[in-house]
Amino acid sequence: MAIATYGTNAVDWEQRIDLDRLRSERLARLTAQLERSELGAVLAFDFANIRYMTATHIGTWAIDKYIRFALLCRGAEPIVWDFGSAARHHQLYNPWLDGANRARAGISVLRGAFHPDAGIAEDLARTIAHELAERGLANEPIGVDIVEMPVLAALQNAGLRVVDGQQLFLEARRIKTRDEIALLTQACSMVDAAYEALYDFLRPGVRENECVGLVSKVLYDLGSEYVEGVNAISGERCSPHPHVYSDRLIRPGDPAYFDILHSHMGYRTCYYRCFAVGSASPAMRDAYIRCREYMDMAIAAVKPGATTADIVRLWPRAEEFGFPDERAAFALQYGHGVGLSIWEKPIFSRLVSLDHPEVLEEGMVFALETFWPAKDGWSAARIEEEVVVTADGCEVITKFPAEELLVAGRRYFTPTGPLPAVREAESHRNTKAGRGE
Numbered sequence: 001m002a003i004a005t006y007g008t009n010a011v012d013w014e015q016r017i018d019l020d021r022l023r024s025e026r027l028a029r030l031t032a033q034l035e036r037s038e039l040g041a042v043l044a045f046d047f048a049n050i051r052y053m054t055a056t057h058i059g060t061w062a063i064d065k066y067i068r069f070a071l072l073c074r075g076a077e078p079i080v081w082d083f084g085s086a087a088r089h090h091q092l093y094n095p096w097l098d099g100a101n102r103a104r105a106g107i108s109v110l111r112g113a114f115h116p117d118a119g120i121a122e123d124l125a126r127t128i129a130h131e132l133a134e135r136g137l138a139n140e141p142i143g144v145d146i147v148e149m150p151v152l153a154a155l156q157n158a159g160l161r162v163v164d165g166q167q168l169f170l171e172a173r174r175i176k177t178r179d180e181i182a183l184l185t186q187a188c189s190m191v192d193a194a195y196e197a198l199y200d201f202l203r204p205g206v207r208e209n210e211c212v213g214l215v216s217k218v219l220y221d222l223g224s225e226y227v228e229g230v231n232a233i234s235g236e237r238c239s240p241h242p243h244v245y246s247d248r249l250i251r252p253g254d255p256a257y258f259d260i261l262h263s264h265m266g267y268r269t270c271y272y273r274c275f276a277v278g279s280a281s282p283a284m285r286d287a288y289i290r291c292r293e294y295m296d297m298a299i300a301a302v303k304p305g306a307t308t309a310d311i312v313r314l315w316p317r318a319e320e321f322g323f324p325d326e327r328a329a330f331a332l333q334y335g336h337g338v339g340l341s342i343w344e345k346p347i348f349s350r351l352v353s354l355d356h357p358e359v360l361e362e363g364m365v366f367a368l369e370t371f372w373p374a375k376d377g378w379s380a381a382r383i384e385e386e387v388v389v390t391a392d393g394c395e396v397i398t399k400f401p402a403e404e405l406l407v408a409g410r411r412y413f414t415p416t417g418p419l420p421a422v423r424e425a426e427s428h429r430n431t432k433a434g435r436g437e
Contacts, residue, residue, distance in 0.1 A: 008186055008223060008264075022179035023055040023096055026172075027078065033172040034074060040140025041073040041132060042165045045108065048340035049145050049169045051266050054080045054097065056090055060226040060263070066148060067108050071128060073135050081106025081127070109150050116150065125154035132160070143168050174337065174345045175363040180267065181388055184338060184365050187264035188386055188397045191271045194218040194260055195400040202277050202408035204252045208232035208245045215260055224262045228342070231259035234277075239373040239380035241332065252278040253423075255374075256408075257382040261342055268342045270367045271398050272384035278409045279423045284381070287374035288405040291381035294333065294370040302360060302368075302387055302394040308348045309357035311335060311368070317350065321373055326351040332371040338386055339365065364389040365397075381405070 007016055030053055034042060044050045047063050050070045058068070062083065070080040079102045082090060090103035097103040106127065107120065114120045132138045143165020144155070155162050176184065194215045201214050212230040219227050232245035234256040250256060257274040274291075276284055297314045318329035326349065335348025346358040346366060369384040383402055387394040412419040 017179045017182050019179070022177060022183075025177040025179070026052050026055070029175070029177075030072065030169070030172040033168050034072060037143070037168055038141060039074075039143045039163070039165065039168065040135075040137035041071060042143040042145070042168055043128060044070045044072075044145050044165075044169065045147060045151075046145045046166075046169070048266075049166075050080065052169065052173060052340055053078045054094075056080055056082065056086075056094060056097075056103075057266065058083060058086045065111055066146065067110055069106065069108060069124070071131055073131065073137055074140075076135060077102060079104065079131065081124075083107060109148055111148065112150070121148075121150040121154035122157075124151060125158040125160070128155065129158040129160060145169055170345045173339050175361060176339060176365050176388075177363075180339065181363070181365060183265050183267040184269075184386070184388075185397045187262065187267050187269045188271060188399065190219055190222045190224060190264060191260045191262065191269050191398070192400045193222060195258075195273050198258065199275065199406065199408050202250065202256065202275060203410060204250055204254075204278060206250050208234055208248050208250070211256075211258065212245050215258070219260075219262050224264060225266065226263040228261040228263060228268065229259070230261070231257075231272075233257050233382075236378040238382075239378055241371065241380065241382065250277055252409075253281060254278075255280070255284050255379045255381070257380075259382075259384065266340050268338055268340065269386065269398075270336070270338055270342045270369075270384060271386060272369060272382050273400055273402055273406075274381050274383055275406050275408045276421075278407065278412070279419065279421050280405055280407055281374070281376060281379065281424050282422060283374040283376040284379040285405055285422055287372045287379060288381040288383075291370045291372040291383050292403070294372070295368060295383050295385060298335070298368050298370070299385065299387060299394065299396065302389060303392060304360055304362045304389060306360045307357035308335070308346050308353040308360070311348050312350045312353045315350065315370070321371070331369070333369070335366055335368045337364065337366045342367075360389050362389050362391055 045066045051057055053072055054070050068082050070078055072078045081104050087103050087105040090097055091099045109120050141161045141163045144162050145166040197218045211232045215230045216227045234250050235254040238255050254277045259272045261270055294315055298311050301310055315333035318326045323329035330351055337344030337346055365388050367384055367386045371382050373380045385396050386398045387396050407421045
């Protein structure tokens with residue numbers, strides 16, 4: 001197989017991402033999964049599944065509205081019903097959908113905004129039932145990924161046997177194609193650049209929300225399709241982890257960790273990095289070392305044939321870092337597949353993986369996340385790496401340095417030389433007793 005480079009633009013003088021191959025291989029995986037199942041068809045409302053099936057996209061503004069839908073029947077090509085003029089756009093610019101034959105105007109219930117008596121749900125159900133009947137599949141179960149209650153009721157009232165279809169989609173998406181891996185790697189390279197800018201920007205006096213704005217601008221300037229979220233957590237907000245940024249001012253000696261989630265051509269990142277601003281306390285440094293150790297042990301264990309249970313056994317139990325049980329500590333020592341959405345198969349968590357292990361396979365791409373609270377009661381370290389499972393191990397595709405805790409911000413100088421990068425910031429330390437003299 002030819003080696004591909006990761007330039008974000010297509011050129012005639014290098015082999016890069018092959019988008020036609022991306023579209024055809026994704027659909028082939030989904031079709032094969034459908035053929036192995038007991039389902040007659042799958043119906044998608046989830047934007048990631050619609051994109052995987054049909055290679056269509058109308059922007060991120062509509063992700064939470066469930067207004068579009070797409071159908072894949074056994075032995076047939078996919079059909080997408082899209083929002084207003086988007087269907088006409090697909091007919092003009094998406095030749096793989098065969099014009100108006102498989103790119104059609106249609107709409108769901110707008111999360112209930114349409115009047116129930118308008119019959120939108122019933123019209124949708126009649127449309128799907130007609131397609132199934134034409135292919136002799138009316139009596140076969142139809143898998144649906146996510147569905148609103150009026151639509152579910154209408155499908156059932158139309159005589160369709162509706163079952164869970166989300167597992168089929170996620171199984172198809174579990175192993176990434178070569179072009180999906182290239183896009184995921186490109187997405188990470190854009191976050192590498194965002195962290196470079198953030199490292200230069202961090203200093204006392206900036207706010208968490210300013211960091212979010214900076215990261216978003218860097219990513220959009222580089223061509224990001226969607227900045228899904230930037231967690232910016234600093235100071236006393238680090239432990240427990242709140243999973244949301246604020247307007248807090250960053251202060252000297254603060255720990256600060258960030259999670260950057262964005263989409264490049266649909267493919268997501270979930271990518272934490274942790275810093276100390278100006279200096280790091282010994283407690284924070286120790287927390288980072290332990291957090292990194294759990295990460296490194298997990299990465300070393302990743303290879304085809306290993307299981308999610310093998311990984312989570314290397315991580316501490318919830319009680320070991322201050323939580324009563326695994327549900328309360330969920331997503332702190334954690335792993336998850338990354339693709340067209342940020343939480344795909346496989347999942348790594350002591351909550352589920354010991355009893356329900358999943359086997360790691362070549363071509364999987366997932367993120368591993370570790371966390372450790374510092375002994376001071378408020379600092380904490382957080383690290384995340386994305387990896388591709390290879391034939392004999394894995395490749396880390398998140399490249400911004402994280403082997404050791406980085407100190408960001410200005411270096412300060414005293415009459416005798418640079419202020420130490422590891423120090424307690426409290427003023428009482430500036431005594432003989434505080435210095436241990």
